[in-house]
Amino acid sequence: MSRNKLKLFFEEKELEARTFSILHNDNVHMIESDFLIDVILNHTSVEEQRKILEAIVVIDFKNGDINHFLEHLAKGYVVNHF
Numbered sequence: 001m002s003r004n005k006l007k008l009f010f011e012e013k014e015l016e017a018r019t020f021s022i023l024h025n026d027n028v029h030m031i032e033s034d035f036l037i038d039v040i041l042n043h044t045s046v047e048e049q050r051k052i053l054e055a056i057v058v059i060d061f062k063n064g065d066i067n068h069f070l071e072h073l074a075k076g077y078v079v080n081h082f
Helices: 002-013 033-042 046-061 066-082
Strands: 017-024 027-032
Touching: 002 033, 002 046, 017 033, 017 066, 027 033, 027 066, 033 046, 033 066, 046 066
Parallel strands: none
Antiparallel strands: 017 027
C-alpha cells in the first residue's frame, strides 16, 4: 500500500532530477535522485516505505524541500553500502 502511495507522490511531484554528492571514507559518491527513488520503491521493506511516506507527507505539508530528505537518504545509502 505504501509503495503505491509513494509512487503516486513522486509521479505527481515531478521532482527535478538531482545528483547528490556524498563524501564518505575519503571518496565522493554521486547518487542520482531517480536511482534513489527506484531504491525506495523497489528495494525497501514495507515498514521502511511506510516510514519514508510518513516523513515526506509531513515535509510536503510544511512546504519543505523533498530533495533535502532525499539527500539525507542518499547519505544513508552510501554509508550502508560503501
